[in-house]
Structure formats: C-alpha cells, structure tokens
Amino acid sequence: MRTVLSNPESLVRPEVRQLVPYLTKHMPQCLRFDANENPFPWPAGMRESLYTEELAYNRYPDGMGGDLRNALAAYTETSAEGILIGNGSDELIQLILLTFGGLGKSVIIHPPTFGMYQIYAQLTNTKVVPVPLLNGVTLDTEKMLEAAKSPEAHVIFVCNPNNPTGSLFPREDILRLVRESGKIVVVDEAYAEFSEETLISEIENYPNLVILRTFSKAFGMAGLRLGYLLGQPDTIALINRVRPPFNVNSFSQKAGILALGYLEAYQMQVQIIREETKHMQEELSQLPDVVVYPTWANFILFKPIDPDGWADKLLKRGFLVRNMGGLPVLGKCLRMSAGLPEENKGLLRAIREISTESGQ
Numbered sequence: 001m002r003t004v005l006s007n008p009e010s011l012v013r014p015e016v017r018q019l020v021p022y023l024t025k026h027m028p029q030c031l032r033f034d035a036n037e038n039p040f041p042w043p044a045g046m047r048e049s050l051y052t053e054e055l056a057y058n059r060y061p062d063g064m065g066g067d068l069r070n071a072l073a074a075y076t077e078t079s080a081e082g083i084l085i086g087n088g089s090d091e092l093i094q095l096i097l098l099t100f101g102g103l104g105k106s107v108i109i110h111p112p113t114f115g116m117y118q119i120y121a122q123l124t125n126t127k128v129v130p131v132p133l134l135n136g137v138t139l140d141t142e143k144m145l146e147a148a149k150s151p152e153a154h155v156i157f158v159c160n161p162n163n164p165t166g167s168l169f170p171r172e173d174i175l176r177l178v179r180e181s182g183k184i185v186v187v188d189e190a191y192a193e194f195s196e197e198t199l200i201s202e203i204e205n206y207p208n209l210v211i212l213r214t215f216s217k218a219f220g221m222a223g224l225r226l227g228y229l230l231g232q233p234d235t236i237a238l239i240n241r242v243r244p245p246f247n248v249n250s251f252s253q254k255a256g257i258l259a260l261g262y263l264e265a266y267q268m269q270v271q272i273i274r275e276e277t278k279h280m281q282e283e284l285s286q287l288p289d290v291v292v293y294p295t296w297a298n299f300i301l302f303k304p305i306d307p308d309g310w311a312d313k314l315l316k317r318g319f320l321v322r323n324m325g326g327l328p329v330l331g332k333c334l335r336m337s338a339g340l341p342e343e344n345k346g347l348l349r350a351i352r353e354i355s356t357e358s359g360q
C-alpha cells in the first residue's frame with residue numbers, strides 16, 4: 001500500500017494557523033502572585049467533607065448539575081433555570097461565542113481586558129471589534145454603542161472589575177449598553193466577591209444580559225475548573241444547546257455545593273484579601289516613578305519604569321508576578337495579586353529593594 005505523507009499543518013483551519021497558544025507558567029517553587037487566585041487554604045473541614053463524599057466515579061456526572069444549580073440559585077438569589085455551569089468560566093466564554101458569534105458576526109471588547117475573549121473569538125471565527133478603555137481605565141460607552149449599531153455585532157464583553165486593570169465601571173454605563181445596544185451583553189464578574197458590586201438583580205429586566213461568575217477566585221478553586229453563567233432562563237437555554245453534555249465533573253460539582261455552605265469563612269478570607277490589596281496598593285503608590293492603577297479586585301496593576309527588569313529581579317528572589325507585556329493603551333505593566341499576609345510582606349520588601357537599586 002502506498003503511504004501518502006501529509007503535513008498536518010497544511011490541514012489546519014486558517015483561524016487556528018494564526019493562533020499562539022496561551023502560555024501559562026507553572027512554577028511551584030515560587031511564591032505566586034500571578035494568577036489572581038485566593039491564597040488561603042479552603043475553610044476548615046471542607047476538604048475532609050469533600051474527600052469523604054461517596055461519589056460514583058464510575059458513572060457520568062449529573063449533566064445538568066441540578067444540585068449545584070440549586071445551591072447557586074440560593075447563593076445568587078436567582079432561579080436554577082437561569083444558571084448554566086461550566087468547566088471554568090473560560091469554557092462558558094467559548095459557549096457564548098459558539099451560540100451568538102461565528103463567521104460574519106463580531107464581538108465588542110474593551111482592551112486592555114481579559115485575553116480569553118479574543119482567543120475564543122478567533123477560535124469561533126468571530127471578528128473582534130476593540131473599543132479601548134479611555135486612559136486605559138474608563139469604559140467608552142458612547143463608542144461601544146456606536147460599534148454595536150453594526151448588524152454584525154452580536155456580543156459585548158464587559159469585564160467588571162476589569163482584569164488586568166482592576167477598574168470598576170459605573171453600573172449605569174453597563175446598563176446603558178444593555179438597554180441601548182440590543183445585543184448580548186456579557187458582564188464578567190469573576191472578581192465580584194471582592195468588589196461587592198453585581199448586576200445580578202438586573203437580570204430579570206433584560207433578556208440580553210448574562211453574567212459570568214467563577215469559583216476560581218474568591219472560592220479558591222482555580223484547580224477544579226468551575227464557573228457559572230446567570231441569565232434569563234430562555235437565554236440560558238440557547239447557550240445550553242452548545243454545552244457538552246458532561247462538561248463539569250462530579251468532584252467539582254460537589255466541591256462547589258460544599259463551598260456554598262462555608263460562606264462565612266470565605267467572607268473572612270475575602271475581607272483579609274481586600275485589606276491586603278489596599279495595603280499593597282498604598283505601599284506601591286509611595287514608590288517614586290511607579291504608576292499604580294486603582295483596583296476593586298484582589299490584584300493590582302502597576303507600571304514601574306522598567307517592568308521587564310522588575311519582573312526578572314522579582315523572579316530571581318522567588319516571587320512570580322504577571323508581566324503583562326505590551327498592554328493596549330497602557331503599554332508594559334506588571335500585575336500582582338494579593339497573597340497571604342506574610343507573603344505580601346516579603347514581596348513588598350523585595351519591591352522596595354528593587355526600587356532602591358534601580359534608583360526609582
């Protein structure tokens with residue numbers, strides 16, 4: 001039989017050919033301030049409860065995640081029919097674009113913002129229309145509404161608080177987008193437990209408003225990949241059409257249900273993280289020649305004169321912060337999340353040393 005040698009790359013979809021894989025750093029030897037996670041261990045007793053659960057791992061999980069959705073309905077004070085669970089909120093971003101995006105459609109984003117909107121837009125063949133934040137921090141509502149007039153525009157992503165800037169946008173501005181665009185407005189509230197701002201109560205008023213949430217941040221479950229989407233039941237039912245049937249495993253579903261029973265303990269962690277973030281922000285602001293952006297999340301974006309040099313020097317001292325490279329509008333910046341109080345002290349000490357060394 002004749003073998004035909006084919007070059008797999010020649011068979012790749014054009015939109016994948018241009019794609020650069022999302023680089024994640026795995027450096028367990030470093031203290032990590034790079035991924036906006038909750039640095040605390042789970043509330044006392046939760047891990048033990050999860051491990052003693054009798055889960056039937058030989059069976060598929062509950063595809064609809066019924067118990068978890070009921071628990072989430074109580075937590076968010078909404079109805080279970082208006083909730084969709086995902087393998088991290090990342091997966092839900094993809095499902096939203098598979099439902100409403102695609103060839104000939106566009107999605108409006110406000111750079112600098114969370115990188116996965118653009119990546120999933122590319123993957124789903126959806127055109128990206130960037131409307132940059134004014135000064136890198138303020139939502140340009142007028143321009144976004146202008147862009148939304150295009151019949152191609154189907155989806156608008158608003159990240160609130162915004163990753164990586166930490167900015168919180170006025171509720172009224174977002175609601176204007178919802179009311180006046182007539183398009184699907186996705187408000188990504190991954191950090192809402194820290195900002196204590198949410199548009200959940202507005203869902204009942206607008207079928208085009210969907211809210212993205214995650215267990216990866218305040219709930220400290222980034223490793224279990226669990227996110228959820230809130231919207232009116234009819235809108236959620238549309239997105240449910242493209243969801244893989246067993247997208248969230250049984251273990252993560254159970255962990256999510258358990259976590260919602262430890263809200264008081266999480267609230268205490270969130271309070272400490274908020275205080276630590278504020279303290280770090282104040283300390284950074286005292287350094288000469290460092291621009292610090294106001295934050296409502298558990299991380300801080302800042303801009304020393306030599307961000308690359310600072311990132312390297314911090315890494316040599318064992319602290320991993322996120323080098324944001326060249327952000328649209330803001331250029332090179334660093335982002336660091338709040339760690340445990342002792343870890344933050346060490347990081348701030350290192351930052352002060354580097355600032356003094358570099359004459360900054």
Ligand SMILES: Cc1ncc(COP(=O)(O)O)c(C=O)c1O
Pocket residue numbers: 035036087088089090091114159162163188190213214215216222225226227
């Ligand atoms: C704004 C925002 N949305 C979504 C995500 C993804 O979260 P998940 O871990 O639920 O996929 C992140 C993670 O960094 C984020 O910052």
